[in-house]
Amino acid sequence: MGYYVSLERMDEIMNKLKNEYKIYAPKRFKNRGWKPDTDLIRYDEIDSVKEIVYDVKSDFSPKEIFFPINQTLFYFTEDKCTENSLGDKRDIIIFARPCDINAIKRLDTIFLKNGDKKDNYYEQLRDKINIFMIECRKGWDNCFCVSMGSNQTDNYSAAVRFQDNGLLLDVKDDKFKNYFSGETSRNFTPEFVQENQTKVKLPEISSSDLLKKACNLKLWDSFNTKCISCGACNTVCGTCSCFDTTDIIYNETSRNGERRRVWSSCMLEEFTTMAGGHKVRETAGERMRFKTLHKVYDYNARFGGTEHMCVGCGRCTDRCPKEISFPDTINSLSEEIEKISSGKSSREVDK
Numbered sequence: 001m002g003y004y005v006s007l008e009r010m011d012e013i014m015n016k017l018k019n020e021y022k023i024y025a026p027k028r029f030k031n032r033g034w035k036p037d038t039d040l041i042r043y044d045e046i047d048s049v050k051e052i053v054y055d056v057k058s059d060f061s062p063k064e065i066f067f068p069i070n071q072t073l074f075y076f077t078e079d080k081c082t083e084n085s086l087g088d089k090r091d092i093i094i095f096a097r098p099c100d101i102n103a104i105k106r107l108d109t110i111f112l113k114n115g116d117k118k119d120n121y122y123e124q125l126r127d128k129i130n131i132f133m134i135e136c137r138k139g140w141d142n143c144f145c146v147s148m149g150s151n152q153t154d155n156y157s158a159a160v161r162f163q164d165n166g167l168l169l170d171v172k173d174d175k176f177k178n179y180f181s182g183e184t185s186r187n188f189t190p191e192f193v194q195e196n197q198t199k200v201k202l203p204e205i206s207s208s209d210l211l212k213k214a215c216n217l218k219l220w221d222s223f224n225t226k227c228i229s230c231g232a233c234n235t236v237c238g239t240c241s242c243f244d245t246t247d248i249i250y251n252e253t254s255r256n257g258e259r260r261r262v263w264s265s266c267m268l269e270e271f272t273t274m275a276g277g278h279k280v281r282e283t284a285g286e287r288m289r290f291k292t293l294h295k296v297y298d299y300n301a302r303f304g305g306t307e308h309m310c311v312g313c314g315r316c317t318d319r320c321p322k323e324i325s326f327p328d329t330i331n332s333l334s335e336e337i338e339k340i341s342s343g344k345s346s347r348e349v350d351k
């Protein structure tokens, strides 16, 4: 069903929704941007539709709502473990763009379909999520969602087009239709960006031999001086899912405490440090190789189908303090793979 709803009316509807749902959307945080005098756009709970920042790309993805940056999993004493309760019983509505909705699908695969065990902590929050899709017709700088096939989705309860004084909505999910009954009917079918300025050619790695050669490219060494291993690219990414677990002991003499999981990053130097100090990936180049192949080869090799882990949101490029372009990195990899496949490469190294 399609509707036109004024901003004022939408706030009244949201007030009713808030009895049953917490509502999250991209929101502006004044002067909190990572460059001086810039604002930060990140997901947070909203009270009014007027708080939703829909006309610029958010700096962060919505993943922190259901995969928190820092999450207490359980509390322990010497003889007992108690699962952390979620507290607020309400379900959740997230206003999100198509690429981010597709990113949620990737996280679902990673946390819920990766082997025969589901990640319960992810599942209990994920089960609460309902999606209101923010229509995205033009894309933004550094987006390459079209190349990644993640520019479109029909995985939403409602789709929204923001206009100056109101919203057009396509409400698909029966459980939300009641909230909009009586509003002005209006035909509305969401549109999706069909071309980005930034385009990516995915590498065609068709054999284990080619994969080995891809791992040994000199291309990766160039990141040893460029990349400062800050991990910012992982933090903003909607599909990065690595975390550390850590036990917090409440005081030095007790064995009472809590276990938390905290976001981590494959680009950090310490990420692969093992007991005894051995590091699996010692250089920034090795870490960039791992991240790149994970995003555009490994995920697809693991789960099959046509999807890659990267959804082309471009945030990693937006956020990188060294201006390292992830699309350029993927394209360089693809170029090298093509050269190897056609027997022209002179840039492999033996390691």
Ligand code: SF4
Residues within 6 Å of the ligand: 233, 236, 237, 238, 239, 240, 295, 309, 310, 311, 312, 313, 314, 315, 316, 317, 326
């Ligand atoms: S790797 Fe970069 S472009 Fe791809 S989903 Fe993550 S942040 Fe977005």
Ligand code: SF4
Residues within 6 Å of the ligand: 226, 227, 228, 229, 230, 231, 232, 233, 234, 267, 316, 319, 320, 321, 322, 323, 324
């Ligand atoms: S944000 Fe840039 S510099 Fe930082 S780890 Fe990622 S690629 Fe390296």
